[in-house]
Amino acid sequence: MSAPLAKDLMTPDVVTVPPETPVLAMARLLADRGISAVPVVDAAGKVLGIVTEADLIRRLAGEEDKPASWFGSLFSDPASQAERYARTHGVTAKDLMTEAVVNVAPDATAAHVAHVMEDKKVRRVIVTENDKLKGIVSRADLLRALVAPTHEDADLSDERLRRAVMAAMKKEPWTDTFYTMVEVKDGTVTFHGFRRSEAVQKALRVLAENIPGVKAVVDDTQPMPVFIYGAA
Numbered sequence: 001m002s003a004p005l006a007k008d009l010m011t012p013d014v015v016t017v018p019p020e021t022p023v024l025a026m027a028r029l030l031a032d033r034g035i036s037a038v039p040v041v042d043a044a045g046k047v048l049g050i051v052t053e054a055d056l057i058r059r060l061a062g063e064e065d066k067p068a069s070w071f072g073s074l075f076s077d078p079a080s081q082a083e084r085y086a087r088t089h090g091v092t093a094k095d096l097m098t099e100a101v102v103n104v105a106p107d108a109t110a111a112h113v114a115h116v117m118e119d120k121k122v123r124r125v126i127v128t129e130n131d132k133l134k135g136i137v138s139r140a141d142l143l144r145a146l147v148a149p150t151h152e153d154a155d156l157s158d159e160r161l162r163r164a165v166m167a168a169m170k171k172e173p174w175t176d177t178f179y180t181m182v183e184v185k186d187g188t189v190t191f192h193g194f195r196r197s198e199a200v201q202k203a204l205r206v207l208a209e210n211i212p213g214v215k216a217v218v219d220d221t222q223p224m225p226v227f228i229y230g231a232a
Helices: 023-033 052-063 077-087 111-118 139-147 151-155 159-172 198-209 226-231
Strands: 037-041 049-053 123-131 134-140 180-185 188-195 216-219
Touching: 023 037, 037 134, 049 052, 049 123, 077 159, 111 123, 111 139, 123 198, 134 139, 159 180, 159 188, 159 198, 188 198, 198 216
Parallel strands: 188 216
Antiparallel strands: 037 049, 123 134, 180 188
């Protein structure tokens, strides 16, 4: 089973609004549907932008904005001021929306979607194809994909898991396959032998947990004896 794609993760039935939708109507829509954002699309279904809870809160906060002082206006950017004014005083979706929508293609991998979210500091991405909205992938969708079991997991034998853990250990310079032994039973990885430090102990657990099919990790290692550590 291959890694999930954006089209597998996305919510396809997305609530959308036209650019002329009033601010109050959008606020009610988000509250009634329990959603945090709504894409803005034109009559042909092309994505024009997105309005989020943050945009609506910014609009509300803008009601208390005070005009910049004469001295402060000397150092401000008129274009930025104008953009903020439009977004904090606008009355329709086209005024408040963020036009630079972060989007991915339907065949984007879950890893790529996660990278885009992290890089752009966003909570969701729009899935588009030929500029048309196909769905939305949120952080919650990614988390569900992360914990969802795969068919491959169930097919992995204990011996294959043990070999996979050993192979992963041999790639890391901080591991010690000579003094640390690996046992796998019913999907549970147990480390025996000696460890050099608490940091290595923690890293070994993380290493094993990242092997697909591993159900649990047990650390049965002991601190490295001084006479062995000195000779190693």
